[in-house]
Amino acid sequence: MSESKDKKAINLTLKVWRQIGPDVKGSLETYHAGDISTDMSFLEMLDVVNEGLIIEGKEPIAFDHDCREGICGMCGAMVNGRAHGPEKGTTLCQLHMRHFSDNDTIVIEPWKSRAFKIIKDLAVDRSALDLIIQAGGYISANAGGAPDGNAIPFPQESAEKAMDAAACIGCGACVASCPNASAMLFVGAKVSHFALLPQGRPEAVKRVLAMVKKMDECGFGNCTNETECEAECPKEISITNIARLNREYLKAGFL
Amino acid sequence: MQLDSKVPDGPLSEKWDQHLFDLKLINPANKRKFEIVVVGTGLAGGAASATLAELGYNVKTFCIQDSPRRAHSIAAQGGINAAKNYSNDGDSIRRLFYDTIKGGDYRAREANVYRLAQISNNIIDQCVAQGVPFAREYGGLLANRSFGGAQVSRTFYARGQTGQQLLLGAYSALSRQIAAGKVKMFTRRDMLDLIIVNGKARGIVTRNLVNGNIESHAADAVVLATGGYGNVFYLSTNAMASNVTAAYSAYRKGAAFANPCYTQIHPTCVPVHGTYQSKLTLMSESLRNDGRVWVPKDSGDKRPPGQIPESERDYYLENKYPSFGNLVPRDVASRNAKLQCDMGKGAGETGLAVYLDFEDAIKRDGRDVIAKKYGNLFQMYEKITADNPYEAPMMIYPAMHYAMGGLWVDYNLMSTIPGLFVLGEANFSDHGANRLGASALMQGLADGYFIIPYTIGGYLAGTELEKIDVDDSAFKETADTVRSQIKKMLSISGRRTVDDFHRELGKIMWEYCGMSRTDEGLAKAKDLIVELKGEFRENALVPGSGAEFNQNLEKAKRVADFIEFGELMIIDALARKESCGGHFNADYQTEENEARRDDENYSHVSAWEYAGEGKEPVFHKESLAFENVELTQRSYK
Ligand SMILES: Cc1cc2nc3c(=O)[nH]c(=O)nc-3n(C[C@H](O)[C@H](O)[C@H](O)COP(=O)(O)OP(=O)(O)OC[C@H]3O[C@@H](n4cnc5c(N)ncnc54)[C@H](O)[C@@H]3O)c2cc1C
Ligand code: FES
Numbered sequence: 001m002s003e004s005k006d007k008k009a010i011n012l013t014l015k016v017w018r019q020i021g022p023d024v025k026g027s028l029e030t031y032h033a034g035d036i037s038t039d040m041s042f043l044e045m046l047d048v049v050n051e052g053l054i055i056e057g058k059e060p061i062a063f064d065h066d067c068r069e070g071i072c073g074m075c076g077a078m079v080n081g082r083a084h085g086p087e088k089g090t091t092l093c094q095l096h097m098r099h100f101s102d103n104d105t106i107v108i109e110p111w112k113s114r115a116f117k118i119i120k121d122l123a124v125d126r127s128a129l130d131l132i133i134q135a136g137g138y139i140s141a142n143a144g145g146a147p148d149g150n151a152i153p154f155p156q157e158s159a160e161k162a163m164d165a166a167a168c169i170g171c172g173a174c175v176a177s178c179p180n181a182s183a184m185l186f187v188g189a190k191v192s193h194f195a196l197l198p199q200g201r202p203e204a205v206k207r208v209l210a211m212v213k214k215m216d217e218c219g220f221g222n223c224t225n226e227t228e229c230e231a232e233c234p235k236e237i238s239i240t241n242i243a244r245l246n247r248e249y250l251k252a253g254f255l
Numbered sequence: 256m257q258l259d260s261k262v263p264d265g266p267l268s269e270k271w272d273q274h275l276f277d278l279k280l281i282n283p284a285n286k287r288k289f290e291i292v293v294v295g296t297g298l299a300g301g302a303a304s305a306t307l308a309e310l311g312y313n314v315k316t317f318c319i320q321d322s323p324r325r326a327h328s329i330a331a332q333g334g335i336n337a338a339k340n341y342s343n344d345g346d347s348i349r350r351l352f353y354d355t356i357k358g359g360d361y362r363a364r365e366a367n368v369y370r371l372a373q374i375s376n377n378i379i380d381q382c383v384a385q386g387v388p389f390a391r392e393y394g395g396l397l398a399n400r401s402f403g404g405a406q407v408s409r410t411f412y413a414r415g416q417t418g419q420q421l422l423l424g425a426y427s428a429l430s431r432q433i434a435a436g437k438v439k440m441f442t443r444r445d446m447l448d449l450i451i452v453n454g455k456a457r458g459i460v461t462r463n464l465v466n467g468n469i470e471s472h473a474a475d476a477v478v479l480a481t482g483g484y485g486n487v488f489y490l491s492t493n494a495m496a497s498n499v500t501a502a503y504s505a506y507r508k509g510a511a512f513a514n515p516c517y518t519q520i521h522p523t524c525v526p527v528h529g530t531y532q533s534k535l536t537l538m539s540e541s542l543r544n545d546g547r548v549w550v551p552k553d554s555g556d557k558r559p560p561g562q563i564p565e566s567e568r569d570y571y572l573e574n575k576y577p578s579f580g581n582l583v584p585r586d587v588a589s590r591n592a593k594l595q596c597d598m599g600k601g602a603g604e605t606g607l608a609v610y611l612d613f614e615d616a617i618k619r620d621g622r623d624v625i626a627k628k629y630g631n632l633f634q635m636y637e638k639i640t641a642d643n644p645y646e647a648p649m650m651i652y653p654a655m656h657y658a659m660g661g662l663w664v665d666y667n668l669m670s671t672i673p674g675l676f677v678l679g680e681a682n683f684s685d686h687g688a689n690r691l692g693a694s695a696l697m698q699g700l701a702d703g704y705f706i707i708p709y710t711i712g713g714y715l716a717g718t719e720l721e722k723i724d725v726d727d728s729a730f731k732e733t734a735d736t737v738r739s740q741i742k743k744m745l746s747i748s749g750r751r752t753v754d755d756f757h758r759e760l761g762k763i764m765w766e767y768c769g770m771s772r773t774d775e776g777l778a779k780a781k782d783l784i785v786e787l788k789g790e791f792r793e794n795a796l797v798p799g800s801g802a803e804f805n806q807n808l809e810k811a812k813r814v815a816d817f818i819e820f821g822e823l824m825i826i827d828a829l830a831r832k833e834s835c836g837g838h839f840n841a842d843y844q845t846e847e848n849e850a851r852r853d854d855e856n857y858s859h860v861s862a863w864e865y866a867g868e869g870k871e872p873v874f875h876k877e878s879l880a881f882e883n884v885e886l887t888q889r890s891y892k
Contacts, residue, residue, distance in 0.1 A: 020803075021803075037528075037529055037531065039528045039529060039640075040529070040531055041533075043533070044531050044532065044533050047531065047533055047754070048531050051752050051754060051755075054752050054796060054798050054807065055750075055752065055796070057798070058798075059798060059799065060798060060806070060807060062804055062806055064321065065495060066320055066325055066327070066494045066495050066496050067325075067327070067329065067330045067494045067495075068494070068495060068533060068534045068536075069330060069534075069536050069537075069635075070635075071329050071330050071416065071419055072320070072325040072327075072329050072330065072494065073322075073324070073325060074320060074321065074325050090638065094638055094639075096638070096639070096641070098641060119465055119804055120803075120804040123804065125321070126321060126322065127321065127322070127442070129322070130322050130323075130324075130430065130440075130442075133324075133426070133427065133430045134430040134431070134433050134434040135434065137427055137430060138385075138427035138428060138430055138431045139384065139385050139386045139427070140431060141381070141384040141385050141428075142306075142309045143302070143305070143306045143309060143381055143428075143704045143705070143708070144381075145384075146377070146380035146381045146383065146384035147380065147384070148380055149339070149379040149380045149382075149383040149389075149397055150341065150396050150397055152383075153391075153394060153395030153396050154391070154395050155391075155395055156391045156392060156393050156395065159388050159389070159390065159391040159395075160388075162386075162388040163388040163390075163413060163414060163416075163420075166388050166413075166420060166423065167414075167416065167419075169419075170322065170324055170325075193386065193388070194386050197386050197388065199383070199384060199385075199386050200386050
């Protein structure tokens with residue numbers, strides 16, 4: 001795949017996963033995407049294809065998206081077998097067509113994982129990730145009783161590390177790219193975010209046990225250090241967060 | 256319709272305290288007898304749902320996205336204001352209040368803004384307690400920066416992802432209440448109508464976006480926190496699903512809509528590059544702290560920026576506003592960019608861009624310093640445009656960003672429909688005619704964590720609420736109306752896609768009701784919109800059926816409402832015969848081309864009451880009294 005900065009238009013062949021509902025068989029269908037400006041984002045390319053399909057009286061391709069600037073975590077698909085496509089640290093909505101060449105064939109498939117059911121075409125149900133957060137991904141602090149924000153100073157370095165972990169957008173790319181469909185990077189990021197902050201310590205033990213338990217219940221697989229998750233994470237969340245999760249979990253077990 | 260702001264008596268700084276004392280309380284054991292519907296899980300709705308549940312109410316919460324964590328608030332970059340005065344630079348509640356009132360061009364309610372400034376400090380404390388990783392100094396204390404031209408450093412931030420971190424805080428509090436069974440969460444739901452029983456808001460009708468089911472939900476009070484209507488312009492910095500449908504359905508049911516013409520156009524966004532473009536990306540305005548804005552002196556000069564010598568560049572903001580320079584407020588910066596482009600001096604292929612140049616800053620501070628401050632923004636810019644801002648100036652252009660207008664609410668955040676409360680960007684309350692940077696996040700969280708939890712109690716305690724059930728006729732009738740609207744939309748079978756209508760609406764609004772308006776242009780736009788509305792009803796093409804996951808049907812409903820709402824915006828803009836904040840009407844300007852306010856005749860909130868399909872809305876006025884600040888003309892020269 002070559003990259004070009006010059007404005008131009010390219011022609012593409014798309015092979016897109018079409019599936020009308022969760023319990024129906026799906027298949028790859030072929031579409032032509034002609035005259036695609038290389039300045040377009042990947043989702044804008046899909047918009048153009050969809051407008052064509054609608055005019056022809058065909059069913060447009062369903063895909064999730066919202067912010068279109070790489071922060072909400074709503075978009076995502078496997079592009080030529082890679083979560084969010086070929087660019088490092090990039091969500092699908094931020095992937096631009098200049099990273100593709102004229103006459104490329106692009107295979108577009110939904111996240112495929114036991115824990116994520118397909119809703120339609122490229123849209124999947126990721127509510128299992130919410131269930132994991134509900135199990136313990138919070139600090140129990142009701143509105144009203146908080147001390148002054150500067151009451152507990154803590155090192156800038158921990159705040160920065162916590163922020164690195166908290167940058168997760170919950171898109172599910174880690175799960176989709178893991179051969180075991182593990183959610184360890186997602187859980188590791190959330191556990192780390194709180195474990196690194198003094199406010200998070202009081203509930204650290206309960207939190208890590210509850211979140212890991214829920215993760216297992218939801219049907220996510222185990223981590224066998226494949227590191228695909230880190231490679232494909234659009235926010236480049238580090239797998240050191242998984243190591244921290246493991247440490248927190250072990251520590252919790254010994255208490 | 257009576258507009259009673261219910262602002263408590265007494266000195267400004269004691270109003271809220273006194274009001275809290277006067278509000279009736281509900282005994283803790285009785286709270287669980289009340290059912291509250293909250294629509295929206297952005298900062299406002301997320302915070303409200305969690306806090307109401309913490310107090311013991313039974314909450315049902317709704318959002319469009321597949322998870323409450325993905326609300327549009329997630330995209331806010333710059334930061335959140337608070338009057339902590341941690342920087343010891345002379346900030347105070349009074350100063351934050353004053354800046355917000357002045358920034359809003361004296362078109363906001365004093366009492367609300369003062370309360371907002373008071374609560375701002377509690378918000379920071381609450382967020383820290385929840386684990387929001389705000390930036391910190393080496394010593395471990397919270398860091399602040401100055402933002403949006405403020406003269407004090409009062410903005411708290413979490414890298415360029417402040418909205419994300421604040422929202423994740425609210426989302427985690429909400430998740431805890433979902434697990435506790437106090438909040439029932441409904442994702443992938445679109446609120447399409449409001450239920451009124453005996454004059455009070457008693458529930459909503461939603462469409463389940465996965466299977467298309469039309470569902471009814473009953474409640475003792477309804478809270479709308481559904482965000483702003485910026486997407487009426489088609490292209491904006493808002494998320495794709497941001498809409499006016501929920502607010503507009505309440506308007507149709509009798510909630511007054513206030514100041515719809517007040518919209519904020521943000522000056523530093525990545526310019527439009529083609530008709531297929533679906534949204535505009537904001538470049539944080541912190542860039543204007545070091546970047547210099549310029550255009551070629553000669554119109555039609557199409558040379559690449561590097562070949563235009565210093566003497567042939569016009570640093571128009573620095574020249575025109577020597578004391579504020581590149582840091583003039585958003586509305587002034589935006590309007591001037593447009594003026595330059597209108598004169599044919601715009602940069603780039605489309606001519607709709609101005610340069611934001613870091614060459615001098617890099618020379619002065621070195622590349623590393625600039626990279627540390629703006630590295631992630633430069634990277635984002637390069638991702639979108641494939642241009643490197645370290646080497647060539649950025650190109651920027653204004654884009655629709657924020658809606659100051661919204662449903663009218665009183666001091667309790669209750670609309671003109673009893674039992675319907677409106678929070679966050681969806682209400683009109685605190686920003687007047689122009690919002691200052693880093694104050695929307697503050698307002699959303701103030702409304703959600705610290706205002707609605709008390710004021711809703713006052714309403715519930717003092718109101719007689721009949722027993723109702725979703726099988727009552729009011730629910731059935733409203734649900735049937737919604738069903739038949741959907742059926743009608745699907746049966747138009749025209750030839751134009753919904754996106755195509757939306758694009759045309761956006762063009763009309765941007766051209767005639769955007770950065771610079773005129774009475775003549777607005778009148779023309781009104782006709783164009785009426786025409787577009789007619790064409791939509793005959794020629795829209797909405798594929799698929801109502802009983803399935805159908806994203807085009809969702810869009811069709813939103814666009815249909817945006818078209819009608821666009822007309823309301825124009826009616827409001829036409830009625831306001833002055834210029835103020837985000838509403839600049841070229842027919843009302845000073846000799847120096849600045850906004851000319853008319854405090855004598857327009858120091859009021861315009862609130863519009865729906866009068867029925869095809870009828871002009873009825874105008875109502877809430878006069879604004881300023882007892883604590885002196886009205887001055889804004890000057891940045
Ligand atoms: C790019 C960008 C950067 C910004 N940066 C800043 C900043 O630095 N500082 C600052 O103070 N402000 C900033 N703002 C403004 C600020 O982010 C928003 O004003 C604020 O987040 C709005 O919050 P909200 O809770 O009112 O609504 P939103 O966050 O918009 O949430 C709306 C919620 O309502 C739901 N909803 C909407 N319609 C329906 C419906 N019909 N049915 C069901 N649910 C519905 C949505 O699903 C969502 O959950 C920025 C805005 C943008 C666009
Ligand atoms: S659409 Fe929000 S991250 Fe892509």
